Amino acid sequence: MSGFRCFRCGAEQGADFGGYVCPACGGNLEVRYAWPQGAPAGWWRDESRRDVFRYRALLPVSKLELASPLRVGLTPLYEAPRLGAAAGLRKLYLKDDGQNPSASFKDRAGAVALVRAREIGAQVLCGASTGNAGSSMACLAASVGMPCAIFVPEKAPAAKIAQLLVFGAKVLAVKGTYDDAFDLCMQVCAERGWFNRNTGHNPFTREGKKTAAFEIFEQLGKIPDWVAVPTGDGNIIAGIWKGFRDLKEAGIADKTPKMLCAQSEDSRAISAAVWALQKTGNRSPDWKTVAIAPVAATTVADSISVDIPRDGLAAVRAVIESGGAAVAVPDAAILAAIPEIARGAGVFAEPAASCAWAGLKQAAQQGLVKPDETVVCMCTGNGLKDVASARKVAGDPLPVENTVAAAMAATESLA
Numbered sequence: 038m039s040g041f042r043c044f045r046c047g048a049e050q051g052a053d054f055g056g057y058v059c060p061a062c063g064g065n066l067e068v069r070y071a072w073p074q075g076a077p078a079g080w081w082r083d084e085s086r087r088d089v090f091r092y093r094a095l096l097p098v099s100k101l102e103l104a105s106p107l108r109v110g111l112t113p114l115y116e117a118p119r120l121g122a123a124a125g126l127r128k129l130y131l132k133d134d135g136q137n138p139s140a141s142f143k144d145r146a147g148a149v150a151l152v153r154a155r156e157i158g159a160q161v162l163c164g165a166s167t168g169n170a171g172s173s174m175a176c177l178a179a180s181v182g183m184p185c186a187i188f189v190p191e192k193a194p195a196a197k198i199a200q201l202l203v204f205g206a207k208v209l210a211v212k213g214t215y216d217d218a219f220d221l222c223m224q225v226c227a228e229r230g231w232f233n234r235n236t237g238h239n240p241f242t243r244e245g246k247k248t249a250a251f252e253i254f255e256q257l258g259k260i261p262d263w264v265a266v267p268t269g270d271g272n273i274i275a276g277i278w279k280g281f282r283d284l285k286e287a288g289i290a291d292k293t294p295k296m297l298c299a300q301s302e303d304s305r306a307i308s309a310a311v312w313a314l315q316k317t318g319n320r321s322p323d324w325k326t327v328a329i330a331p332v333a334a335t336t337v338a339d340s341i342s343v344d345i346p347r348d349g350l351a352a353v354r355a356v357i358e359s360g361g362a363a364v365a366v367p368d369a370a371i372l373a374a375i376p377e378i379a380r381g382a383g384v385f386a387e388p389a390a391s392c393a394w395a396g397l398k399q400a401a402q403q404g405l406v407k408p409d410e411t412v413v414c415m416c417t418g419n420g421l422k423d424v425a426s427a428r429k430v431a432g433d434p435l436p437v438e439n440t441v442a443a444a445m446a447a448t449e450s451l452a
């Protein structure tokens with residue numbers, strides 16, 4: 038790591054900078070590196086590790102003895118031809134990040150943020166969350182015996198609250214939205230001097246999230262044409278894009294993919310900003326002048342329900358600079374996508390995660406994504422995290438009398 042650079046104004050800070058955001062303008066910071074020159078092939082991965090720290094050479098932490106013992110990352114990348122056919126896509130892959138320790142993509146951020154927190158001697162971890170970032174932090178903190186405080190909106194799904202409680206976090210169920218929880222967390226965290234994991238605000242979460250790009254490159258053996266990412270705050274899409282940029286800047290890969298930002302129509306602040314910029318046709322505008330208007334989010338996909346995207350500018354830059362696209366889909370399409378992915382590929386996604394597939398289908402219909410392009414669709418969270426939403430679209434079991442005749446009659450269609 039060589040320092041930090043502001044997404045908004047470009048101001049640089051040294052590697053010893055101890056704050057979270059740009060001291061000049063308050064913008065979010067990106068971690069910068071001085072990549073080695075003339076290093077032997079394969080220098081960027083440690084083949085002995087089967088988790089995100091396989092890519093330790095590309096990460097901003099070094100004391101891996103401080104890492105959680107839980108296995109985060111190296112999740113499967115499945116070829117999904119039957120699911121792809123439903124949208125006319127011939128080279129579709131599904132990255133199942135529901136298979137992380139706390140069952141969501143957020144563990145990538147938590148794994149790296151935890152090492153950073155311990156490297157700088159933090160005693161307590163804190164963060165605001167729609168649910169997954171918090172349950173991930175709580176899980177990882179528990180794995181090393183660290184205390185943590187998590188601020189969630191009181192309406193977070195029961196399974197996510199259960200995870201937080203079971204891992205022993207101090208859970209503050211804030212009377213309000215995720216945005217209210219975020220603002221309250223910021224204030225209490227500063228007051229107490231705790232380590233703040235908040236999305237966008239903490240530059241290290243993006244660094245953890247970028248590891249998905251390294252895995253995709255290794256598992257696919259090449260850079261895909263598109264990566265479809267469900268988007269709320271914008272930290273995941275910005276993180277994955279950062280990973281692909283790092284691969285290119287470090288001389289490991291020779292191209293980057295186009296990033297597809299998939300949002301709910303009922304939480305589409307980032308997409309609206311992307312569309313406005315795309316109308317101008319300018320791929321390198323003055324980022325200081327780009328504003329992202331807040332929305333009043335109402336989507337059923339709680340993990341991407343965001344009024345003010347906390348990593349909005351980085352996300353907009355990811356889409357524009359990659360030559361990608363943004364789509365917004367109705368909640369009905371997000372819910373319908375849950376059984377589609379489950380039946381088409383055997384992967385159970387929570388609503389926010391299924392938004393990636395719903396958005397990708399729409400992008401294929403619009404001709405943005407072409408049939409022969411190689412596409413990776415991110416599945417960011419396991420469906421068991423929100424069973425109530427899945428039950429709205431999964432149908433009902435057959436009530437059957439406890440007799441062979443009744444069961445035979447009920448199974449006629451499978452005979």
Ligand SMILES: *Cc1c(COP(=O)(O)O)cnc(C)c1O
Nearest residue numbers: 169269270271272273340417418
């Ligand atoms: C957090 C989350 C997202 C969205 O990530 P952002 O960084 O907020 O854009 C998508 N899916 C799941 C399951 C999540 O937990």
Ligand SMILES: [Zn+2]
Nearest residue numbers: 043046059062
């Ligand atoms: Zn700045």
